[in-house]
Amino acid sequence: MPQESPPKPLKWYRKLAARKGRLEADAFIVEGERAVRQVAESLPEEVLEIVTVEGIATPYPRYPHRTVTESQFRSISQAQTPQGLLAVVRPPWLTYTDNLPLDPGRRLLLLEDIQDPGNVGTLIRTAAALGFSGVILTEKCADPFSPKCVQASAGSILSIWLRRTDEYLEMVKALKKRGYLVLAADLDGKEDTSVFNKRRLLLLALGNEAAGLSKETLAVSDYQLRLPIVREKAESLNVAACGAIFMYLVTRK
Structure with a gap:
């Protein structure tokens, strides 16, 4: 009972x-x-x-x-x-800290200032489904435990580790020292997915819906990449769609 x-x-x-x-x-x-x-x-x-x-x-x-x-x-x-x-x-108590797990995992996601809770929840759900181990969120991101975010994640919110912090750049630098390759989704980047083959440990960075990634995050990234889309028909993709495609490309290599 x-x-x-x-x-x-x-x-x-x-x-x-x-x-x-x-x-x-x-x-x-x-x-x-x-x-x-x-x-x-x-x-x-x-x-x-x-x-x-x-x-x-x-x-x-x-x-x-x-x-x-x-x-x-x-x-x-x-x-x-x-x-x-x-x-x-x-919520796990480490969520609101900048403490990385002892073993962060092979594939990680960084969400910088993504403000729509539906996008954040969908990206967390996609990351979990495609075998990513953790997601780093900036303080300006939508709260991952907000109702819309939890609903969009379909319960995946606790299936991978989360960190929501202002110290995300320090976390990225620490991960680079551990051997992670940092890939930044950027409209001005190169249409080159061959870099996914170069290393085993990867961090994929996605930026704000309107502004994209900050100069600071782009500066610490190893590659700036964009998807090969037909620009005459669509200038860009929704960040959740863009992230899903990039995450799929990461996992299939």
């Missing part, structure tokens, strides 16, 4: 829609059967509570469980079409 969790005011859950509320509570919400399952399998120790609508049995009896009415669930849900199941999750 699942343990019934002590009831909290419904406004406590609603506060998690805002970054301030998430930071104060050290928690965020994941909604929907598939996303909750993904999080529970990735980092089960970070799941704090399962909330369901009355009449829906919890599929995770190991966690504290709360049942609410359908109207109450709608009032705390952050989804457009609530499914009657959500998890309250604690």
Whole structure:
């Protein structure tokens, strides 16, 4: 039998829609059967509570469980079409530090000042699906634990490591010392994907939707690359689409 969790005011859950509320509570919400399952399998120790609508049995009896009415669930849900199941999750404490893992992994992603939470969530989901180990986000990026970002990630938000920090350039420099090749997506770069063959350890950098990567990030990169698109028909690609193509090219080499 699942343990019934002590009831909290419904406004406590609603506060998690805002970054301030998430930071104060050290928690965020994941909604929907598939996303909750993904999080529970990735980092089960970070799941704090399962909330369901009355009449829906919890599929995770190991966690504290709360049942609410359908109207109450709608009032705390952050989804457009609530499914009657959500998890309250604690973000890994290292997320808001500049501490690199001892073994960062072979392929990493840097997101610089990408502000649309849908783009950030989609890029994290794509990175996880294509075997990337971690994502570095700048402080001006959308919060990875915001409702729209979590929804766009489809629960992949905890399946790879994340770091959100202003010290990202120092992290990039540290990775270069470890042998990582830094590839920067840049509209003024070269249409040359052969560089993906040159090294085993890679960091792919993607920039702001409008401004692209900063001069500082371009300066520390080893290569500036662009995709060979038909410019007469499309000047550029959405950053999530661009990132997905680059990540695919990285993984197939």
